[in-house]
Amino acid sequence: MKISTDSLGSDHAQPLPPLSQSRHGDMACQTLYVHKHVQRAKLAESEPAARGIEIHQILATYINHLVRTGRTTDLEVFDALVRGVGAEAREVLEKFRDNHAFDPEKILATELHIALDENFLPIEHLSCDGEMAEYEGTLDLVMLHSLTEAEIEDWKSYYQVIDAETFQSKFYPLLLMCLNPSLERVKFVLEFVRYGVSRCVEYTRKDLPWLKELAQRERERQRKLHELVSIGGRALKASPGRHCTWCPLLLNDCPVAETNPYGQMTAEERLRFAIWLQEAETHNTRVLKDLMVERGPICYRDENRDEYLADFAPTEKKFYPYREGGSILDEWFRTHPDDRGLRERLTISGLSSALKAEKRTELAQKLTGIADVRVETELKIGREGKNGSKTQRRS
16 A cells, blocks of 8 residues: 545555556656546546547447357447447447458457456456555457467547557557466557558567566556655656647646647647648748759858758669569569568559559559558648648648
8 A cells, every 4th residue: 555645635545556558648747647546636538538438338339249149240239329429439430330340259358357466467356455456457359369369459539540559559468468378479459440440569478578577667657656746745747748638637737838838729729830830831942942943052050050951962762664673573582482571562653643544444443452552640731622631741
């Protein structure tokens, strides 16, 4: 048990909560973490959080129904479940509806809660007077492909598609492999239900030592946060970052509100500023290029005597003709059959625009079957219209 001080300054015994994915996210800012998990202040739920909870509940209910009935899909039941949800959640779920089927024989559980002790051993029964967990997590969906291979699906309603390089993508496979010692390989899948795309990563039992070290390191960081509060007398740090977008303290209690870029403008003001910057950059670059055409390179030296140069620099871009390159590559693969990595990475560029020509319709149809389509998200800023944004910027 740790002694913590609440928001009124009174001391009371309070257990250190287990390390979880959500608490780890809050640890990005000391002030946010202490407010939520030490002082345990009641915070209003954000709209994105409410949307996510609603989507998770529907999907868990639907998949549990498929397991009970032994079906791969049941769109009638799915539509009935979706009928009562909010408009934004419904838009996301309708995308999920048409591109998912499940093998009920492979589904282990939905909303699988796993709790581990300090030695990474599973805890079956948690109670206020009993054993306290050190690590915990609730896995959206767990599927067993065999006695040694499993897959974790984590549903995200994010607007941005990100790679599976998060703490969660490492933490959840760790929890599952510790729960089930027979597993040798676990695939973690981030399922972006809004777009029907996913990103994944795999870990094996050989990865367990460093995955445990990561969890122990973050657990110790969490412990120090609680000790910092119990000692008292030291100001908590407030660190601006992505977590500010869902932080309930941003508008009222953020210690760095005056300098926090996430709180200085509303979302609409931030977009307006981005449009102004975009137009200013475009205009300035065009004028700068015109000046350089006749004058040549332009040099600027700041007060620290650092020099900056604008110049037209020739750059080489290599293109390998298909006619000659195809035969050379065929010969290479014939004499080096073990070089599968190169063969799998090769793609053909320059075809997309060429295939739009009407005379190549038949060719486009033949190539459609082998096309590898990868959905990404990019930031677009511009006028809203029937055909999308007039201007765009990538990120």
